[in-house]
Amino acid sequence: MKIRALLLIAIMIMGTYAMIQVFLGYDKKEVLAVLDTTKSPFSLMTFSEPSLSGAAPKIWNVDDDSEIESLLEFLQDYHVRKLKPNKINKVDDINQFIINLTDKNGDNFSIVVNEDLIIENSSLYYEVVDGPIDVDWIVQFFISNKI
Template structure:
């Protein structure tokens, strides 16, 4: 009888811990907290500029660590919130400015500029809660890194 009570208590504690963790996943947190879950040494950044006349979009990549780090320094001032599955709109097909960072392990972090959206490994969606992102800084960053 004592063993059953002990197992029941362990299951209840585990369930409470899981519920609290699940609730905390959707709270606001700093962008750097997201980077802590990944390998923060990104090796390449892929920029995508949508086409204006219906042609294919323009893309270029940057491998300079200093430029990637300046982007990460810019983003660390923002706060993000994980989106719940019902909040994710995956049917949006409009072309937008985006930056995709890739680390040595093949993990990706996509930043959709127009929607203040951050996508981790094409699975986890986050919104920038204290946005919009500083467009002036981003335009300067795009121009300075274009080949």
């Protein structure tokens, strides 16, 4: 009888731990697994470059599918982890290099380059765990897409 009780307790503990891990989703994932949560492919890429003088940041759009695919291919080697609510800085005055990916449904992913941060629809925050992101590649990507 004691063995059954111990076995039942062990199963309950393991089950509870597994449910918590799945519910919270704080495990390491590939970036593309996070980006694939949208129902349609990305159709627009918006670049935001911080201004040096405190004026409004420079913003331009790119809707070239090959450039969007190039960025996604670059990001496929990175992994992210969802940030816990107490580690999220809710201040949205990020004055850094940002790439926004938008799909046809309006779902939006922001990639904050200097912070190694990906923001989904302004509510879910992910940190790059095997970063930092290759800034040299990103700078070249910015330059090649600058209007």
